[in-house]
Amino acid sequence: MGLVAGLLLLSACKTQSNKYTIKGELSNLDDSVLFLGHQVGNMPVFDTIAVKNGSFSFSGETNSPMIANIMTADRKSGFPVIIEPGTIRISGDADSIMAGQVEVSGTPNNEALKKFMDIQKAFIPQMQALQGKFMQARMSDDSLTIDSVQTVMDSISNIITGEMEGFISSHPKSIVSAIALQNIMMQMADSTVENLYAGLDTSVQNSSYGEQIGTKIASLKKTGIGQTAPEITLETPEGEPFSLSSLRGKYVLIDFWASWCQPCRVENPNVVATYQKYKDHNFTILGVSLDRDKEAWEKAIKDDKLNWHQVSDLKYWNSEAAKQYGVQAIPANFLIDPSGKIIAKDLRGKALRDKLAEVLN
Numbered sequence: 001m002g003l004v005a006g007l008l009l010l011s012a013c014k015t016q017s018n019k020y021t022i023k024g025e026l027s028n029l030d031d032s033v034l035f036l037g038h039q040v041g042n043m044p045v046f047d048t049i050a051v052k053n054g055s056f057s058f059s060g061e062t063n064s065p066m067i068a069n070i071m072t073a074d075r076k077s078g079f080p081v082i083i084e085p086g087t088i089r090i091s092g093d094a095d096s097i098m099a100g101q102v103e104v105s106g107t108p109n110n111e112a113l114k115k116f117m118d119i120q121k122a123f124i125p126q127m128q129a130l131q132g133k134f135m136q137a138r139m140s141d142d143s144l145t146i147d148s149v150q151t152v153m154d155s156i157s158n159i160i161t162g163e164m165e166g167f168i169s170s171h172p173k174s175i176v177s178a179i180a181l182q183n184i185m186m187q188m189a190d191s192t193v194e195n196l197y198a199g200l201d202t203s204v205q206n207s208s209y210g211e212q213i214g215t216k217i218a219s220l221k222k223t224g225i226g227q228t229a230p231e232i233t234l235e236t237p238e239g240e241p242f243s244l245s246s247l248r249g250k251y252v253l254i255d256f257w258a259s260w261c262q263p264c265r266v267e268n269p270n271v272v273a274t275y276q277k278y279k280d281h282n283f284t285i286l287g288v289s290l291d292r293d294k295e296a297w298e299k300a301i302k303d304d305k306l307n308w309h310q311v312s313d314l315k316y317w318n319s320e321a322a323k324q325y326g327v328q329a330i331p332a333n334f335l336i337d338p339s340g341k342i343i344a345k346d347l348r349g350k351a352l353r354d355k356l357a358e359v360l361n
Contacts, residue, residue: 018061020083022049022070024090026102029054035075038068038083054094064207065109065175072097080117082109082175112174119163123156130156138266146270150349161187165196173201178209185213186329186346190220219326225343229254229336232288232321234311237298242311244286249338251283251359253352256322256332258290259300264331268304270349274356275308281360282338284308290330292316335359 022036029051036047036058049058049070062083070090071078077097081088081104088110092102104110130153137145164184168177177200185193197205197213204210222230232244232254244254255271257264275285289312291297301310313319319327325334335344335355344355 018063018085019059020062020085020088020107021057021059022081022088022090024056024070026051026054026056026090026092026094029094032073034073035071035078036068036081036083037071037078038066066208067175067179079104080113082107082113084109084175109175112171112176115171116164116167116176116180119160119167123160127153127156135266138269147350154348154351157187160184165192168196169199172199173204175204175207175209178204178207178213181213182209182216182328185216185220186332190217190224193217193220216326216328219324223325223334223342223345225345227342228340229334229342230324232286232311232324234288234313234321236309236311237294237301242309245340247284247286247309248340249282251338251356252336253283253285253347254325254334254336255285255287256290256325256327256330257287258330259293259296260291261330265300265304267331267348268306270352272305272307274352277353278356278360279308283356283360286311288312288319288321289314290316290319290322290327 024034031053032051034049034051034056036049038045047058047060049056060083062085065082065084068081068083069078070081072094079097079102081090084107086107088104089106090102090104096102104114130149134146134149134153136142137149161184164180165188168180171177181193181196181200188196193213194217197210197217200210205214221227229244233241236242244252253271257268259265271285275283285308287301287306287308287310289297289310291300291312292314294314297310297312297314300306311321313321321327325332331348332346333352334342335347337343337359343359347355
C-alpha cells in the first residue's frame with residue numbers, strides 16, 4: 001500500500017471511529033428539548049437535544065463507550081443509552097418513558113443493553129407486588145409474613161442474579177457486561193465476581209467501568225470471609241472517636257446504612273429486634289452511617305431506636321470506611337467473630353437471625 005493511500009485510510013478510520021449520532025422518534029412528545037446527561041470524571045455534563053414534532057437528532061464524538069441518560073425537559077423521567085460510535089436509534093411513546101418502554105437500538109452495546117434491561121423488566125411486576133406486601137407486613141408487625149415474603153424476594157433476586165451471570169458470560173466484549181457486574185457484584189460470592197471479571201475482554205477490563213470493578217475486587221479481597229476486618233475509627237454523634245477494635249472479644253455486626261436510605265430504614269426494625277434478642281449473648285452492632293447531614297443522622301438513630309454504637313465521618317459515598325470495605329450499595333453488613341475475623345456478609349431478615357443463632361447458641 002502506498003504512503004498516500006495508507007494516510008487516507010488512516011484518516012478515514014479516525015474520522016469514523018469516534019462519531020456517534022442519536023436519531024429519535026417519540027410519539028406524544030411536545031416540541032421542547034431533551035437532555036443527554038453523562039459523567040466526565042466526577043462531574044455531571046448535560047447536552048441539550050432539540051425536539052420538533054417528536055423527532056430529534058444529536059451528534060457528537062466519544063473516545064470510548066459510556067453510559068448516559070436521555071431525560072425529559074423537567075428531568076423527572078428518562079432512559080439509559082450507551083454513547084458509542086455509530087447511529088443510535090430511539091423509538092417509542094413519550095408517555096411510556098417511566099414504564100421503560102422506549103426502544104434503543106442500532107449499535108452493539110445498545111442492543112446488549114436492551115437484553116440486559118429485558119432481564120430485569122421480566123421480574124419488575126412481581127417484585128413490586130412483593131415489596132407492597134412486605135411494607136404492609138412491616139407496618140402491622142407481622143413477622144411471619146415478613147419472613148415468607150423476604151424468602152420469596154430473595155429467591156427471585158437469586159434468579160435475577162443467575163440470569164445476569166449468564167448475560168455477562170455471553171457478552172464478554174460489551175461494556176454493558178461491566179455495568180451489569182457493577183450492579184450485582186455485591187449479591188455474588190467474591191469468587192464468582194472474580195471469575196466473571198476474568199472472563200471479560202481486556203478492552204472491557206481496561207475501560208473506566210472495568211477499572212472500577214478491578215478496584216472493588218481488590219477491596220473485596222481485603223474483606224472476604226476469613227479475612228481480618230479492617231480497623232474503623234470514626235466519630236460518634238457526640239464527636240468522640242470510636243474504634244471497631246474496642247469491641248474485640250464479641251461478635252460484631254458492622255452495619256453500613258444512612259438516614260436517607262429507604263431500604264436501610266425498612267430493614268432497621270429487623271436489626272433492632274435481632275439486637276434486642278442477642279445483645280446479652282456476646283453480640284453487639286457498630287453502625288457506620290453514610291450520612292452527610294448530622295441532624296438527619298441523629299434523628300434517624302432516635303426515630304429507629306438504634307441503641308448501639310454509631311459512627312460516621314459524614315462524607316456520604318466518600319466515607320473512608322465504605323471505601324475500605326468496598327461498599328457500593330447500602331444496606332450492607334459484615335459479621336465478625338470475637339477474634340476480628342469476617343464470618344458472614346450482607347445478612348438480611350431471617351438470614352441474620354439464623355446465622356446468629358448458629359454462632360451464638
